[in-house]
Amino acid sequence: MVAVGVGHPILENGKLIGGIGISGGNYHQDARACEVALESVGFQVSVGFAVPAE
Template identity: 70%
Template sequence: MSNTTPSQKSIAMASINRDAAVALIDASIAAAKAIGIDAAVAVIDATGNLRAFERTDGAPFLTVDVAIDKAWTASSFGFPTHVWNDYVTKDPKVAPLAYRPRMVAVGGGYPIIENGKLIGGVGISGGTYQQDQDACVAALEKLGFEVPA
């Protein structure tokens, strides 16, 4: 063990602010409506905590937890949720992650990236995985966030 003490004991962390989180909710609801689905939308901050949430009147109640967990999954490692499906089904060393509480490995969750930094996650639930995924991409692009593949 080293006898030296680091001079700094914390790190600076970028995280989505309230105004951007609410704007992303509004853009996501508009994108879902344009696609023709009722949906729940969640925005998680960089620490994995819920920052903003909305559920349209016609969205089933199960969409609430699924949207939140999609956002959480996407923000955990900075990968869109649809890529987790390949990870947990094709790699036996990663497959046990599929059994983690809150892990969602279907489309509809994206990390929120600004200037190359992960600042949160967004999750949409209400349609097919592709509809949820498309609504996420449309909302992120509308607000100028980076959209990973």
């Protein structure tokens, strides 16, 4: 069995400061969960990267 989820690096001012990964649902559910989690702490997902919301 292989678990595959969605992950996003987190960038601030062009510098990698962390990342988030989620697995457990289908691809779209995992992707949306990442987006909601990042948005809830002030980040915005853009082209696979999370950056601070302006």
